[in-house]
Amino acid sequence: MTADVVPLKRPEGQPSLDPMLGLTAPGMNAVNAVILDRMQSKIPLIPALAGHLISGGGKRLRPMLTLAGAEVVGYNGTRHHKLAAAVEFIHTATLLHDDVVDGSDLRRGKAAANIVFGNPATVLVGDFLFSRAFELMVEDGSLKVLKILSNASAVIAEGEVDQLTAQRQIETSEERYLSIIGAKTAALFAAASRIAAVVAECDERREQALDDYGRNLGIAFQLVDDAIDYDSDASTMGKARGDDFREGKMTLPVILAYARGSEDERKFWQAAIAGHRTDDAALEEATHLIARHDALLATRERARHFASRAIDALSIFPDSAARRAMAEAAEFAVARGY
Incomplete structure (x- = not known):
């Protein structure tokens, strides 16, 4: 599932998340x-x-998608507030579990919970938040909402396991990588967006449009996250630079640099991804090779393709402040540096 590169039209100036923040405040x-x-x-x-x-910052983009989706379809009730909270609990639970699996030191610019509280407590509190999320879904009373969010939770777990099995596997393809991020990241973006149409009792066409918007936005968002791991720093990212490299994760910048590399460069990647070259010097070499083969540029170009698809999915809705804010959020997802 490789993607054609499609230019993303931008408004004058840098795209911003501010319209989305204002819309959903x-x-x-x-x-x-x-x-x-x-x-x-x-x-x-x-x-x-x-x-x-939870108090450590973060964009809260996933619950904002539920709120923005409700705005774009004209929903005036309050059911989506609890469901947006459920979405955020699912996301937070996965972050807690991820940090234990990855052995992360930083999250959102400060010590990760597993460093402060230990791995057992971090896993168990993640379980607690998953449970709270399902309580909120049940309280809503919609079997359709429950099905969408519970399915997304299962798909996320499958994606995380798939990523784990692809770790340190240098032959991981771009197609498999896109499948992994479609599950571990985009599934919750899609579900968060779609449930807004469900509570508003929209037809299937509008439900699918919000699902498509969220799914494509999620893929674009993760592509840029994976690029940022090689072209930003800890103070900007809120996590340690090069974490993906040291953990042997086959993200798109590495996949492309490896595919485009010379025989000697491929030997370097084979050793690095296998875990034999993970020091700072190896990270600098990896960053150099990724830059030499324009792998970050290509990764962001693919992100633009998916962001454009997200924006196109909104075309069935009338022009409104909500639709424009959602479109700009997709542009921001590609242009951001954090």
Whole structure:
């Protein structure tokens, strides 16, 4: 599933997430209140650990997609507030589990929860947040919403396992990589967007349009994340630079640099991805080879393709501030450096 490169039309100036933030601000206040309430427990460690990550910043893009989707379809109720909180709990739970699996030191610019609280507590609080998410889904009462979000949770787990089995496998193809990020990242973007149409009782066409928007946005977002791992720094990213490299993750910049490399360069990649070359000097060499073969540029070009598809999916909705904010969020996802 390789992607053709499609130029992304941009407004004058840098794309910004500000229109999306402004659009969803009132709803996010309600969502944040739900999050704060439902992360509480009589076991003090649970809110302490959950709060360490939840209060640590982050774009909250996934719950914003639920709120923005509700705006674009004209929904005026409040059911989506709890569901957006459920989406954020699912996402936060996966981050906690990911940091344990990856042995991460940093998350959102500060020590990862597993470093502060230990691996066992981090995994168990992740489980707690998953449980809270499903409580919120059940409270909503829609079997369709429950099916969409529970399926997304299963697909995310499959994607994470698939990524784990692809780790340190130098022959991982671009097609498999896109399948992995479509599961581990894009599935929740798609579900978060689609449930807005479900609570608004939209027809299947509008449901699918929001699903397509979220899915393509999620792929674009992850492509750029994987590029950023090689062209930014810890203070900008909020995580250690080169984490993907040291963990032997076959992300698109590496896949492309390896495919385009000389025989000697391929030997370097084989040793590095196998875990034999992971020091700072090896990271600098990897970054140099990725730059030599324009692998970051190509990765961002593919991201633009998927962002364009996300924007195209919105075309069935009338022009509105919500639609424009969602389109600019897709442009921001590609242009961002963090």
